[in-house]
Amino acid sequence: MQTPEQIRDRLLARFPGAGVTFVANPGASAQHSLLLAASEARAIAEFLRDDPELALDTCSNVTGVDWPEKEIVETIKKNVPDPAGGPDKVVEEKMKKTQPGCLEVIYHLYSMSRKQGPVVIRLRTGNRTDNVTLPSLTPVWRACDFQEREVYDLFGIVFAGHPDLRRILMWDGFKDHPMRKDYVDPDDFEWEPTPHDDVLERAKEHYPAAPVTAAPTASPTPEGKA
Amino acid sequence: MSATNDAFLETFPVTLRDAATNWLPAPWNWLAQGLIAVVAVLAIFGSLFAILTLVERKALGRVQNRPGPNRTGLPYTARLPWLKFTEGKIFGLGQPMADGIKMLTKEDIVPREADQVLHFIAPVAMLAMSLMTFAVIPFGRNLVPVELDASVLYFFAAGAATELAVFMAGWGSRNKFALLAAMRALAQLISYELPLILSFVPVVMIAGSLSTVGIVAAQSSWHWGFIPHWYVLTPWGFAGFLIFMVSALAESNRSPFDLPEAESELIAGHLTEYSGFKYALFFMAEYLGMTALSGMAVTLFLGGWNAPLPFLQFIPSYVWFAVKLLTLLMGFIWIRATLPRLRMDQLMHLSWKFLVPLCLVNLANTTVWHLTASLPLAVRWLLCAVIIVAPFTLIGRSLTKGVAPRTYRYAE
Amino acid sequence: MIAFAVIALLILASASLAMCLRNLVHSVLLLVANWAGIAVFYLWAGAEFVAFAQLLVYVGAVSMLSLFAVLLTRRSFHDLDIIPESVSRATWALLTAGAVAGVLIGTILGSPFGNVTEAAPAVSMRQLGEELAGTHVAGLLVVGIILTVALLGGVVIASKDKEDKS
């Protein structure tokens, strides 16, 4: 089974100039992955599937991940010459840098014919707002069909070339993408008052207090409804 | 033979009827006897329908290792001392009453789009036709509601009209599913009418008469004192009986052929738009149809009300008829508890390419049986058995060609 | 006598109603009632076999045939109510009907209906059978052959339809 580094080298040899970078996985499972540039993703995927050595003929898992903008505090050690001629002082400067956010899709590819372990490839979108299109790998592996529709439905990544890209879990009228980190829970459901405390407050907003002056029948008490 | 004729229990129903009607002048007498016969049939088979629903659910339950309905009881039974132990629940006997009341009190919804006239007439026609078929079945020694010369033909003429009622129900309720199911039901009823009728033709040929009383009389004596003359014991009779039962299953929409109201596909077939008492009428018509067909099977093949052995004749004839009828009904329920459902094209295939050819072969078989009257019984029996079993296996193989239980290989 | 009048009325009423109803399915069902009435007449005349044959064949099978014909040719539910295209066509239809009726009534009135004295011959099933299979067996076989040929024709036409669809 070839390690990701070997695969990267073969891919770079095969597709000169393609954006294939190695992404290390610091965790204990050591399942390292390859970040593919969006442009040649489909060609590389077909190569991975058809290459007799790799023969990655099935895609077991398609996962969407949302990486929002992040404030990274970089500490840079700079030695500042001491004006009084003393030894240089090492000063740690905190530099605030915003890492641009992106939406990412991770494919776990397996080879059923050669029974070989996961080759993990990642595709990243430009940013999280307008440039959210990625090439769909459904024409390469049919397994990605429903899972890409789910990533589209829950993350908003548009897969170009997907035969039937529609929302799969949410109803078609739903506007937002719930699995994004910055998703705000819409508050327009008719809250069913349950004994839970904070739920009760929310429910109060929705059931306006009965106008005191109105005739008793107007108050929404149960007997009023009879 | 005659000694047992006038045993008290044997003639009790007839003497009762005569006592009630003899004092009337001629025309009214005939009318009163007719009415009594109608009331008797309605009472007996109406209550048999009620009990049959309960017995079916309890038998289905027992087959599935559960008790079946045992909660509904009859009022005041708990207070009777000798029924104390049942705590008013007497094994669910109250269930038919409970179902009946529920059906009566349920709201009877008629869809606005529906064709009111057809929607109303369908259950009435269905029930009327099913009840009319009881007129010719001989329940006992001289307990035939109506004695007709061509009574078997009458039985199938009345039965054929139920298809009309099914069509009216499916068409009248203006519902996509109902229409789809009505077409399915019609195709099934018509294509199983043929084997049904062809399977009883040998009986008529051998018995020499179309009237049920004649057929039962032809089966009344015994070979060598203990083998009864029933047609089911002859090879062609046994084959005819099996084909008759399979077609009866299909005619009354019972288990392997309950395509029209296959709940897993169409919701409830042509009964989708019916609720309340009209639904109960359809339900009742189905059960009465099933009972009538088994009654006719008993008359044609199982020797009607004849006792199986000579010395058993002290038991009244109508009891024998009841025993045979109930065993056949148990068979219906048993099959319903076990078998999965056939697909529509397989249903048609089974009827046209398997049952009808077998019926024709059976006709030839009967003629062979009739012409070889001079040969000893055993040789004759064997010859006819071979004539019917050979095509059965041949056509049977074509039915299940290419489909055999498979053997599976393992990875390592 | 009253029974005879009632049944005759039933037959005539169902026939005429069948002709002038808008809804085709209703008219077919009325036709079936008509046939049932005729079957009752046969019973009345003592010919049980013909009555049950009539019931079995007409009410059982021919009604299904006509209903299927009506259903398969009509496109959907509501265009079953036939409205005559124009008044002239209606008048022509009435004229031809009147002519045919005239001819029929003429022949009925012309034929001598003497009051029949001796009772209708009580023909039992056995004699009927022997008559059919005995002296008239040739006719029976010819009719049988014609029917099977018709059946095979129907099957061939239907199967041909299946081939060009797939």
Next chain:
Amino acid sequence: MLGSGLLQGLAVTAKNLVGSFHDPARYTTVEYPEVKEQLPESFRNFPFLVTDNATDPMGALRCVACQICEKECPPQCIYIEKSKDKKPDATGKPQLYPAVFAIDTSVCMSCQICVEVCPFDAIKMDQEFEIATTDRFSALLLNREQLAKPNTYFHQIRPTEAAEVDGRLTAERKAAEEKAKAAAAAKAAAAAAPKPAASAVPTATPAATAPTAPKPAAAATPAVPTPEKPAP
């Protein structure tokens, strides 16, 4: 032969039909209201709070309102408010107690994670499942009084687990007692030597329970308050 498969199937159903009359393995229904099946000991339904003293249920709640279960509960259905004052618990050591301890049984999925993470064995899973009520709101929010049940009830529903828990608790108390005695002896020795030495702060182990008074003798047959159904 064509019909042999069907006949085999019919034979199986016949065997079951006949079997259901005499063979208990083929008659599995338990007619519930009359016949109640004996539940396994580890069956769990909604949690309850264990109190050490049988007679006055509010007297000695083991719970010290440490709110670990409130944090760990997956559907967040436990609501605890700490008491301001301290009350001596069963072992005599002044401990906090929960002023409000509410479980919203319409949200709780009886996953027993609270029992697992509770360091004081203060909350256990109940086996009472006939608790249907008509009121959808207040009746499902069980407060402290409805949740508290004596340790004897815990012994009754889960004998082995209760015995093991009590064994562990008494062992802990004994260990705590020796430590306290050793600390007291060390303190006395230190006090005896340098008179004016600062008095060692009695280092009561923060953990679990302080040295206990002799465990209240298990009353002979404590009137076990039958878990009456909350008022509909």
Next chain:
Amino acid sequence: MSAPSENSPSAVRPPSSGADPSAFPGLTSAPGSNIRAVNDPFHGDLLEVSMGPHHPSTHGVFRMMVTLDGEVVVKLKPVFGYLHRNHEKLGENTTYLASMPYTDRLDYLCSMTNNWAYALAVEKLAGQPVPERAEYIRLILAELTRLLNHVCLAGFLLQDCGASGTPLMYAFREREKILDLFESLSGSRMMCNYQRFGGCRIDPSAEWLDRVRALVAGFPRFLDEFERLITGNEIMMARTPGVGCLSPKLAISAGITGPMLRAAGVDYDLRKVDGYGIYPRYKFRVPLGAHGDTYDRYMIRVLEMRESLGLLEQVMKDIPGGPIMDPKAKLRGLRPKAGEAYGRIEGPKGEIGFFLISDGSPNPYRYRVRPPSFVNLTVLEDLCLGHTIADAVIILGSIDIVLGEVDR
């Protein structure tokens, strides 16, 4: 900023026109299928039927928009999402331990295998060793869950074929015995919440293990009786063979896993491929089908039940003593190092996998479930085209889906 407002961007074909078969590479048109998508007037119009969420044979809230030409299925669009409660968002807002009881509710028929898959993924993420006895207990529980699931499937499949409840009741009678074992071990029949990271929660008693041995001994007798009732049955032989044939090439490309894949003839069983737990130490065979039709899918599951019984007998002989939980395992404050891990096991329905990305905090950064039923449904339309509606019901039954897992 939310995504582009209208949810079907122009780049993609408007959803209303269904996928015509040519768009799917590798779609083998079903045998004898004359797919006629266009309404041609002469043959009468197509019947658009919604076998909707309340249909009695869709195993839960699952809907199929079926277009019928007479009885033959011309187009079939699965619609689900009725049971979607965003299980993955829940996983990201609670700790690792708190997600464990929620995994019972994924495939609510096989809670033990769901627990094991999640525990395996977290142990792979955190590098947490598992003691020997826990591995044995996990294998026993997984094989018992496989028995339970396959028995349920056989019962439901026969119910769809029309047998009025009898095989289903026999299947449930056996299932109850296994559920009683789970209840006496973990406290609840279906929501066991039994496995933890680094072992199991409760040590099974010797008496419990004897009850498992008794069940394993008695199960083959039930299986023989069940096979006598069903497998030789002519109607079953007529209804299921040749219905919904799945070609191996399409199965592999569509990521089908589990008995459905092996019925198509592909030899791929995670217990042999990944060799997780203590499966490599014991000998068991993997049955393979030849035609990939509904009958094969049913028979493969029956044969797998027999293999599981053999495996259980071997394992029950040498269960070691020792701790049930790794002593160093932390129950509450689990904070795995930053990184990601994808752990998967061979669940009764196929490969159930958990993909976790952790950033060092007690809550997982990304918690992804790879459900077998959801992916196996990809080929539902390919299997059903050309068959009648009665077959479509059976094909759905043979794919064995559970909506809790499909919708998450």
